[in-house]
Amino acid sequence: MQDVILLVSTSAIFIFGYFMVKKLDAFLENNWNEQEHALIHGENSLKIGFSNPLMADSLSDVLETYGKQHPDVFIHIFSGEDSELCRELETHKLDIIFLPENTAVSEKIHYNARIVILRCTPVVMKYAGLSIEPIAQNHITQKALWRNSKNTPVIDSFVGCMNRLAVNQSQM
Template structure:
């Protein structure tokens, strides 16, 4: 009799655990989707992509100025290949991207563009807390690209902060 009671109670615990884990999986999946949606389409976020992650450090002062003026906006920095960054800009998953000046840009999508001079800055590896130092100390010309969007005040203020890095096209 004890064996039957033990078998029934153990089976009930496993069945309850199975249903509980299914509920947890659904909750986690929904939470993940909400976070991804908030990151992709969040009104209070500015998503910036760089083809060269060393360039992000060159904008540290700009990020600081922007953060003081817009403390409610979170800045997310991404890095990837030029084609990936352009695709993410087209699909509104990124707000602004920085590419090398000689990048071939698709003509089928209208972009706003500004040439900027940025200096490479060290990047610190997240897990090893180990800095990676750039070899060049020269300023490098980059193209800042962005699309018109409903969030333009957030983007426009950041673009305004880039004025001190702007390249005079007539001198090139």
């Protein structure tokens, strides 16, 4: 008799657990899809792309200032090849990109541009904890590109914070 009760109770717990895990999976999948949609179309997010991830730390002061002014905006940093970044800017998946100064950009992209000076800084590998050190410690001229739109207060505010990095064209 005890064996039957034990078997029935264990089966009930297993079935209950199975349905709970199914509900949890559905919840997590839905949450993942909402977050992905918010990342792509979110008004409270700023998506920045770099062709060289060693340049990202150059904006740490700008990001800190911007974060204090806009604590409700989530900042996402991406890296990729120049052509990928341009395509993502064109399709509105990235808000601002940083490319080498001499990079050719498609004429069909309507963008604003500003020349900025950034520097390569060490980055730490996520899982190994090893530092990747740049060989050159000098400053590198980059081209910042962002969409040309009237409804971009998040981007416009970031560009305003970035003004101190801008190069005056008469200095070149």
